[in-house]
Amino acid sequence: MTAVEPDAAPERDLALTVNGRRKRVRIEDRQLLVDVLRDNLGMTGTHIGCANGDCGACTVRMDGQITKSCLVLAASAEGADVTTIEGYSPRGTLDHVQQAFWDLDAFQCGFCLPGHLFAVRDLLDRDPDPGEDDIREALRGNLCRCTGYVNLVAAAGEAARREREDQSP
Amino acid sequence: MIRTHLRYHRPDTPDDAAALLAEHHGRVAVLAGGSQLLPRMHRGEVDLDHVVDLRGLGLRAIERTGGRVRLGAMVTYDDALASALLAEAVPLLPRVARGVTGGRQLTGHATLVGALCHAFPGTDMPGALSALGATVELHGPDGPRECPVDEFLLGAQSIDRRPGEFVAAVTVDGVARSGYCKVKHATGSWPIATASAIEDGDALTVTLGAVQARPLRIVIPDPTRSAVDDAVAAAVTAPWTDVLAPGDYRARIAPVVARRALTELREGAHA
């Protein structure tokens, strides 16, 4: 049998900051950011639910902007500052959003959490006192199949309340 | 995972971009926001060896040019929502951007021009840009070329982009008074029918999007209900069918969507 040697997939070195640490990884040009985070960097908290930008389970924060990492070609992210769910809060701590999600049972299987956490964080950073409609709108890019969103919405409101309480003198 | 041995290019000048696109013609795609292209490559529906990323070219400005407004190819939905210029001069665009599916994880990257170039009938931008009389600015190996959006959009997922060309920007008319209506099944659904109503002096037009393979611009001589219904019914001759809705449904709701856009125009409700 004659082995057919396919042309090697084009590769490059990619420099990224991930969760505050500078990383240099060898990637293939065809890799999506989510592939690099999961396969090259072992950040498996970022999940692949649809690979179509629909479900939000692969959400990260990239240069301050929440982003579906299945919609980013890794090679285009040279120099980016990426925060994954592993770096969403300092290790060993939970922020108000995470704690409210836990306290109010806002998740069941937890697969979709990256999208919901980052989307709520993004909302509260813009609006410290969102109404229910604002919260639901902020979650529009995510899918959850377990919770019916009831506790998710309540937890987002509760996190906002706790943060306002923290801020008030 | 993307199966092909893709090579990523990030040119720094429009000419370099055009040269790369020309060199690899037939095996290359333009990468802007990536939200349409990358999933299709991931599923193996698009089989290419090269992508040319426009990120290195700037192209993210929203600016006045004469009496018109120019949007670079990399302008995102979030940019449109944040633009004071658009809010004042072309409020239809932020109005449309507000209703885009995908959340802020998408609207920070996905581009208006990208949606136009994708030319999928069930999207907002082709109809809205057609309503605004957009001119498409392409850049190719022979330099810039301009093309009216209605000629640029050839059909479903088909555009007039010649070898080596990419869209650098669109320019649109300043239209202070407009109305928009979109009907879709649910939050995650593609638009099923859109209508952009524009008042320009005495002329009233409604441009239907997602109803046919290409946007349909309809002059409304008389904004009464029956006149609108008749004008729309006469114009819709080949309604689009997709997974979510058959053509006859689109034909049925087209007059409704048109009337609602006109109502929003009249009442000025850019909610």
Place this chain on the structure above:
Amino acid sequence: MTTTPTPPHSLRTAAEPDTVPDPPPGAPDLHETDGHQPLRRDGDLLLTGRARFVDDIAPRGLMHAAILRSPHPHALIRGVDATRARERADVEVVLTGADAVDLATPLPHFFEPSIVGCRTTEFRCLATDRVRWVGEPVAAVVATSLAAAEAALDDIVVDYEPLPAVLDADEALREDAPVLFEEWGDNRLGLFPFAEGDAAAKIAAAPHVIRDELRVGRQHVAPMETRGYVAEWEPGGRLTLWASTQNPHPLRTNLATTLGVPEDRVRVVATRMGGGFGHKFNGYGEEPLVCLLSRLADAPVKWIETRKDCLLVGAREFTHRFEVGFDDDGVVLGLSDRIVGNIGCLAPWGGWSMTFPAGMTFPGPYRIADYAIESVPVVTNKAPWNGFRGYGKEQAAMALERIMDLVAEHRGIDPAEVRRRNFIPPEAFPFWTAAKHLDSGEYAAALDKALALAGYDALRERQAAALAQGRHLGVGIGFELTPEGGDFAGSFVRGFDTSTVRVHPSGAVSVLTGVTSPGTGNETSIAHLVAREFGIAVEAVGVTQGDTDSCPYGFGNFTSRSLATGGAAAVLAARELRERMADAASALLDADAADFEFRDGAVVSRTAPETSLTFAELAETIYRRGLAAPGLDQPLLEVTRIDLPHNFHHVPDDQGRFSAYPSFPYSAHVALVEVDAETGVVEVLEYSAIDDCGVVISPGFVAGQLYGAIAQGIGGALWEEVPYDEDGAPAAETFKHYLTPRAPDLPSFRLEHQHTPSPFTLLGTKGAGESGVGGAMAALLNAVNDGLRPLGVHAHRVPLTPPVVLDAIVSGGAP
């Protein structure tokens, strides 16, 4: 006339206990909920991205599999040429159906159809000579990367000879239809009749009769995590399969059979699951296939289902043709429903069996003496079904609730009142129907609570006011009876389960259980129950699930039974241990064993509270001094128990009645919608529900289950469908086609509870998990139709997408 069917199985003929034993003295009253619910276990791991799902498993040297699937709905395979694929340098293994025949036996069925009198046939992990659905696996490739494996699929050439295909169930039943399995002669898999009395005569004699039809489109589970498997063989021939599966032990048994490996040399680890809902019941060809590929590649191999492939798996495509006779007061006198389920092709995955509960659940919460229900599973050239939460029970809810509304409309009676007139009254329980022994219920009370919660009268007023302005609000009631905990002897779908409780010398407690959690929180609840038995902190109790190497044999997660079975078994085991420990304390402290109570981490004499030992001291002492000190006669601090099956009636009684389900939770739902009569778009404005699943262990988790079930029901009622194109391929390939609800699509649900304990279960619990899907589907179906009433039309085609609703309006409502 139909007759009552043979029961699912009658292997067990021993007398079945019908009541539960009294708890031993000192046991906490399990019918009391203490209102305290621990936080979900491992929540911090999930919230910080440190929980591991199957796709996160990556043994060293991992290779990746891709599967070539049939592009034809029906075709003969004349040949497969994989030469070019095999020649690729990055390809390790190419396996065709013909290759696999000698490597694996036919696949055991998740639920063998012949057990319930259906036709059956054999399936392989890869098709050999014929494909019967678009997407059927034909060949597989292993390569060093997934991209390489997927690319190599293009180099496998399959020579197909297309055959005529049939996609519609009614067409499949015609005499001239293409037949999928020639040995059957036609496309009927079987027939499930459920009948009492003489429905035809009662309907014929009834003063009023309605005949109508209800169609439900093909739907899909859509868990956020798709399926996946990672297989690895150790050099000594031992296999480990990490699997996103709901049934690790039965999967291990099936793998041992299929691969010819002794069962104890197979380890299945059910990884943390990103949603199951029935999609991850075992029986899939990919399960043994990934193991085979790993063996051939001599390397660990991973296969993760793509979203498009996930969407192949179907459910719920039913047609109801019903006839109801009733009197002037809206009391139902006779009912018939002929239900046809388009189950797609048969497969070893068990989803086809949803056609059984679809009929069995009739006549739901209603006292109808004369009814005749037939449910007919029909095979077509669509992809097979697997389980989908609701498991067919939602069909009965939709049909029955629609019927109640039609009767109400016909008689001009409020739909809530018609239900009250037809409900089984509380004093009639336990209540027999042809295939159910209903445990307990306060149906009218639940409905009235739901109406009060919704502000029903005010909704009607708002509806009238809106109509005056040309707006079409609709109010819909849905009442759902949900048989739970099904036990099908002869299959691995069993109504009991097993737990081991182990007390360590340090006082730490392990629970190892045969039930698994798809994210429902049962592990948290089980720990809570066991901690309560021992009077120790819940943090001191560890729960291990899903690993066949460490857990006792169990059946996993389905039919909302995990807590009622695995949890009850753990409680029984803990009680036995507590008795042993009380005996030891009695010997050590010279006090009466019955006098000890377990509380606050200590074993304390009730009469002399200073006489005590900490729980840990006692445990350690038993290990250190057992059999060496007087009275310490039983140093084994480990007990494995099953929960006793309760309220199963496998052996038909003298009237031919049987009951394969032991518990019957129910829920009452009220939805408010607005129908845009110009576009057919439906907006869900308000939603209220009352749930009754008996005694509740973890109220928050039960509420969470209801919320999720209601959302799935609303999605199914309004948006979710996988249509097929004219070439016989599924047209929904992404979440832009298959529209599951997003947060802006739904209102916040108002939910309250009623608790009518089951007299038959240890904990007084009834199943919780599936209940809510059917109620929501029914409430939405009725609400939309209520909104359409002023237009004089009905819409009887689910999902009620805007084109369906507008079509009903325009066409005058013929379904």
